[in-house]
Amino acid sequence: MGSVGDAYDNAVAESFFATLETELIDRHSWRTRADARLAVFDFIEAFYNPHRRHRFIGHLSPAEFERRYRSAQPPAA
Numbered sequence: 001m002g003s004v005g006d007a008y009d010n011a012v013a014e015s016f017f018a019t020l021e022t023e024l025i026d027r028h029s030w031r032t033r034a035d036a037r038l039a040v041f042d043f044i045e046a047f048y049n050p051h052r053r054h055r056f057i058g059h060l061s062p063a064e065f066e067r068r069y070r071s072a073q074p075p076a077a
Contacts, residue, residue: 019048 024043030036050063057065 016048019052020044023047 020040020043024039028039030039051061053059053061054065060068
């Protein structure tokens with residue numbers, strides 16, 4: 001952790017919210033708050049988490065990383 005007001009402390013959160021705004025919020029409008037809430041949930045669970053590439057896992061998406069991992073495992077007995 002850095003000092004108070006250190007911008008690097010929330011770099012990951014800021015990056016996520018920038019992506020959320022650019023790829024979802026700025027492109028749509030919703031009739032109700034519940035519709036918007038559901039759209040954000042769907043974005044996180046259905047797109048952002050399984051499909052966004054991550055540097056930590058070799059610039060693969062979590063879905064692709066898991067697919068490769070499972071295919072490299074020996075068959076269960």
